[in-house]
Amino acid sequence: MTSAEVPWRRLSVRTFYLALLRALVAMVPGYLGLVVLNDGSPVWVLVAGSFFGLLGSLGDLVRWQTTRYRVTPDRVEMRTGWLARKHRTVGRDRIRSVDSTARGLSRLLGLRTVHIGSGEAQSSFQLNALDTGHAERLQQELMHGTTRTAGETGTEADSEHAEPETVIARLRRDWIPLNVITVWAPLVVAGPVVGAYWFLRPFGVDLLDYGRGLVDWSPLIVVVAVLVAYPIGIALKAGTFLLEWWNFQLVRVGTPPATALVTRRGLINTQTVSRDDERMRGIAFAEPLWWRWLHLTETKVITTGLGTSGQSPTSTVLPRIRMAEARDLAARILPDGHRPLEAPLRSHPRGALVRRLGWALWWPALLAGALLLFAVSGALPYWAVPLPFALLPLGLPLAVAAYRALGHASTGPYLVVRRGPLTRTTVALQDRAVIGWTFQQSLFQRRGNRIDVGIATAAGERAYHAYDMGVDQALTFALSATPDLAAQFLEPAETR
Amino acid sequence: MDVVELRIRPPRHRVDRRFILWRTVQTLFWGIGVLGVLGAVYGFVEVTRPWLGPVLVVAGVLYAVNLAVMPTWRYLVHRWEATDDAVYSLEGWLTRKWQIVPISRIQSIDTERGLLQQALGLATITVTTASSEGKITIEGLDARVAADTVDRLRQVTAADPGDAT
Numbered sequence: 001m002t003s004a005e006v007p008w009r010r011l012s013v014r015t016f017y018l019a020l021l022r023a024l025v026a027m028v029p030g031y032l033g034l035v036v037l038n039d040g041s042p043v044w045v046l047v048a049g050s051f052f053g054l055l056g057s058l059g060d061l062v063r064w065q066t067t068r069y070r071v072t073p074d075r076v077e078m079r080t081g082w083l084a085r086k087h088r089t090v091g092r093d094r095i096r097s098v099d100s101t102a103r104g105l106s107r108l109l110g111l112r113t114v115h116i117g118s119g120e121a122q123s124s125f126q127l128n129a130l131d132t133g134h135a136e137r138l139q140q141e142l143m144h145g146t147t148r149t150a151g152e153t154g155t156e157a158d159s160e161h162a163e164p165e166t167v168i169a170r171l172r173r174d175w176i177p178l179n180v181i182t183v184w185a186p187l188v189v190a191g192p193v194v195g196a197y198w199f200l201r202p203f204g205v206d207l208l209d210y211g212r213g214l215v216d217w218s219p220l221i222v223v224v225a226v227l228v229a230y231p232i233g234i235a236l237k238a239g240t241f242l243l244e245w246w247n248f249q250l251v252r253v254g255t256p257p258a259t260a261l262v263t264r265r266g267l268i269n270t271q272t273v274s275r276d277d278e279r280m281r282g283i284a285f286a287e288p289l290w291w292r293w294l295h296l297t298e299t300k301v302i303t304t305g306l307g308t309s310g311q312s313p314t315s316t317v318l319p320r321i322r323m324a325e326a327r328d329l330a331a332r333i334l335p336d337g338h339r340p341l342e343a344p345l346r347s348h349p350r351g352a353l354v355r356r357l358g359w360a361l362w363w364p365a366l367l368a369g370a371l372l373l374f375a376v377s378g379a380l381p382y383w384a385v386p387l388p389f390a391l392l393p394l395g396l397p398l399a400v401a402a403y404r405a406l407g408h409a410s411t412g413p414y415l416v417v418r419r420g421p422l423t424r425t426t427v428a429l430q431d432r433a434v435i436g437w438t439f440q441q442s443l444f445q446r447r448g449n450r451i452d453v454g455i456a457t458a459a460g461e462r463a464y465h466a467y468d469m470g471v472d473q474a475l476t477f478a479l480s481a482t483p484d485l486a487a488q489f490l491e492p493a494e495t496r
Numbered sequence: 497m498d499v500v501e502l503r504i505r506p507p508r509h510r511v512d513r514r515f516i517l518w519r520t521v522q523t524l525f526w527g528i529g530v531l532g533v534l535g536a537v538y539g540f541v542e543v544t545r546p547w548l549g550p551v552l553v554v555a556g557v558l559y560a561v562n563l564a565v566m567p568t569w570r571y572l573v574h575r576w577e578a579t580d581d582a583v584y585s586l587e588g589w590l591t592r593k594w595q596i597v598p599i600s601r602i603q604s605i606d607t608e609r610g611l612l613q614q615a616l617g618l619a620t621i622t623v624t625t626a627s628s629e630g631k632i633t634i635e636g637l638d639a640r641v642a643a644d645t646v647d648r649l650r651q652v653t654a655a656d657p658g659d660a661t
Contacts, residue, residue, distance in 0.1 A: 074654045083611050089646075090604040091653055304626075373554070379546035436597040436630035439504065443590050456597070456630030463629030475502045488582045489596050493501035 008068040008079075012131040014109045019060035021105065026053025069127060071141055076116060078125055088125065090116070098142045100135045114138055163254045168332045169318065171248035171265075178296055179241050179320045185233030186226050243267045245319055250333070252277075261301065261333060263317055277335040279303045281433035281459035282414065285326065285341055287424045289401070295323040299330060302429060302460035315460065340414035340428035345407030351448035352468035353403040360395030364388035398422075408466045408473070410480040417455070417466040427464050431481040433457045437489075439474065453477065504594055507577040507584045514616045515574070515636030519567035521612060527559040565589075576634045578645050580652055583623050585632050595632045601625045602653050607646055609639070621646060 030050025062082045069078040076095065078088045100112040111129035130138065246267035253262050259277045264270060282302035287295075299318040318329060331339045367388035374380045402421035409416040415434070418426040438454030445451060451474045453466045469477065479486040534555065538548045569589040576585045584596045606622040613619060619642035623632045637645070 075650070085609045085614070087607045087646075088604055089606070089650055094603045370550070373550035374547065377546045377549045379550075435601040435625050435627055436595065438629050439594040440588075441592050446592075454629045456625060456627035458601075458626030462627045472502075475504070479502070485582065485596065485598055488579070488598075489505055489507075489584055489594065490502045491505040493503045 006070050006072045008070045009134075011064050011067050011127065012111060012129060012134065013064075014111050014131060015064045015129050016061065018105060018109055018111065018129070019057045019064065022060065023054055023057040026050050026057060029053075063128070067127070069125070071138070076125065076142070078127070090125070092142065095142055098139045100130075100139060102129075102132075116142065166252045167249060168252060169248075169250040169329055171245055171319075175319055175321055176238065176241065178294075178322070179245075180234055180238045182234075182237065183290060185237065186229035188233035188236050189229040241319075248319070250317055250329075252332075252335075259335060261317070261335075275301060275303050279459075280335060281457065282427065282429040283330055283334055283341065284425055284427040284460070285323075285330075287323075287426075288320075289422045289424075291320065292424070296320050297323050297326050299326050299333070300460075301333065302427070302433075302457075304433075304459040336413070338412050338414060340409075340411050340416050341426055343409040343411035343414075343416055345409045345416065345418055346473065348403070348406040348408075348468050348473070349448065349450055349470045351445075351450050352406055353400070355444065355448070355450075355468060356399035356402050357396065360392065360399040364391045364395065406466070406468060408469060408477060410477055415455070415477065415481045417453075417464055419465065419467060427460075429455065429457060429459070429464060433459050434482050434485075437478055437482075437485070438463075507575040507586050509576055511571065511574045511576065511634070511636045512618060512638045512641070513571070514618055514638075516567045516571045518612060518616050518618055518636055519570060520563065523559070523563050523566065527563060531556060531559065574635075576637075578649055583632055583649070585634055587633075587635075595630075597623060597625055597630050597632055599649075599652055601630065602649070605646055605649050605653070607642055613639075619643070623649070 027050055029046040033044075033046030033050075063080065066082050066085075067078065067080045069076070071092075073092075075089055075091050077090075078086075080086050080088075095116060097117040098114065099117075100114045102112045106113070106129055110132050112132055112135035113129045114125075114127040114135050116125040116127070127138075129135075243266070245265050247270070248265040249263070251262050251264075253260050253274070257278075261275045261277060261280065262272065264272045280301060280303050284300045284302060285297045286300065287297045291297075298316060298320050300315045301317050302315070317333060318326065321329075327339070327342055330341055331337060334340075365388075368385055371380060371385045371388065375382045375385055398421050402419075405418055405420050405424045407416075407418040413431050414428045415431060416426065416428045418424065434455055435458055436456035438456065440452040440454065441450075445468070449471050450468045451471050453469055453474050455464045455466070456462070457464065466474075466477075475486070475490060479490065531552070534548060534552055537544055538552060566589055570587070573589055573592060574585075574587050577583075580599065582596055582598045583602070584594075586592065586594050602623050603626060604624045606624070608620045608622065609618070610620075613636075617639045618636050619639045621634045621637060621642050625631065
């Protein structure tokens, strides 16, 4: 290793000046509050603002003083921190992106904040701040020779016009009601009204008062209001749905092996998202509780290199449609033609049901116990103590639903896990996408021989969970998905 | 596959003995801080007494049990190992947690030393991957052991080509 000779570098000295400048600026409101406005009016907001501003710039000073970084032929390192010291190392082949930003004052001073990303926030660097010259040098140094960057999805579609396309799905008229009709339709109307109420209140306009003056609020009026709100809400939802999904097309583009899954949709702004089949790691169904009886599901693909959030529009490839239809489409969405989401799932041990019913019982009991303490101390009246038990009729069915949702399977090159009482999600993840395991076991689970399994992956939501598996089930599950890795932490029970 | 009964093997090494002292002092500080603030409010602001009284009692008992039992119990449970193939750890007390990550998936290696850890000559190693679940933290290692481990991990990860995820 010759890396020992590579010198450590510091942040730009202008960061120091910037911090001083910020400290000065931060003192202004406090000064105004304490000296200029010294007439007994409540100034603590201003003073607190100054205090936190000063604290922030002090942090900046310490950061400038203590941060060192260096780039060696095979890794990037950073040391930082004064009282609590931190030393971070990232291999250069793990670096996916280097970008720099400059805002406001820093831009004027010629400073840039450099982010060195390795695909996940927890293992990224932020150098705040370097001067423009150094920032550009670092950027060139690190990205030299790197051909692929994360986030290139979405821009490829233009260059692929000549590629052959296979259409997998188009927007169908009978999908529209499935996505538009909802019990919560009045909320679509109520939301903006409530928002307007809170927005206008500081200006002295009290909509509540105004409404009270307008009509007499008998229960009948409320019922009429809700009845009126339903069609309006549904119409609004239909409008937004069509805006988003008009001309929806799901196609597979390109010739094997360089194929990609592309969605195009939108009435005014056409959103095109292209997902490299190379990066696809699995597929997931999400079935919201209210639609379970109609067998409706949303479909998401699990890919690496997209944002973390499971809700991000890039992972959703189909609107809410019927399960049978979604299954057929899912088989065509997966490039390898497997149907992992239809695999029969093994249910988890009975103890998992007992545990969930236990939660439904114990939580209200615990809450009631807490209320009892407060009642004894005189803070609450005694009649409030049994109130939490009103949650039982809600909790017990949810517990049963949660247990029935649990399931897992290992089928072909996929592992499948299902969970969730409210939105039941079934996730099929390729074995090769597994980059680690987490097993968690509480005292009670240990007695019941059950264990929670966390599957670490770089794709989709970054982690998927299977709760309350039997220990034997869990170990077999891990062994079938990643035999090599499982061999590291499993041993035959006889050698005890 | 089902013929052989399997079980989870514990990782090889224990953490340093000073871990117990470190966690005890840390818990003590937190307890003094939290209970002190609550107690001060209880003492000075009379209106809050019916509310804060029960909270203080429950929190006090929890902290006392925590202080007496948790550090030693954790020391007895916590184990770790870092081989050329994987980093593997076991932690927790009431709830146990095993974590394993293959070397080829490691993205960054951190060492962290807070004030208390510096005074006791301890260090914490954190290994992160591209997954939020694949982050392993090994607390309370002897500073020298930690430095050696991190050095070795750096060399092994640099030698391993990794994959493009």
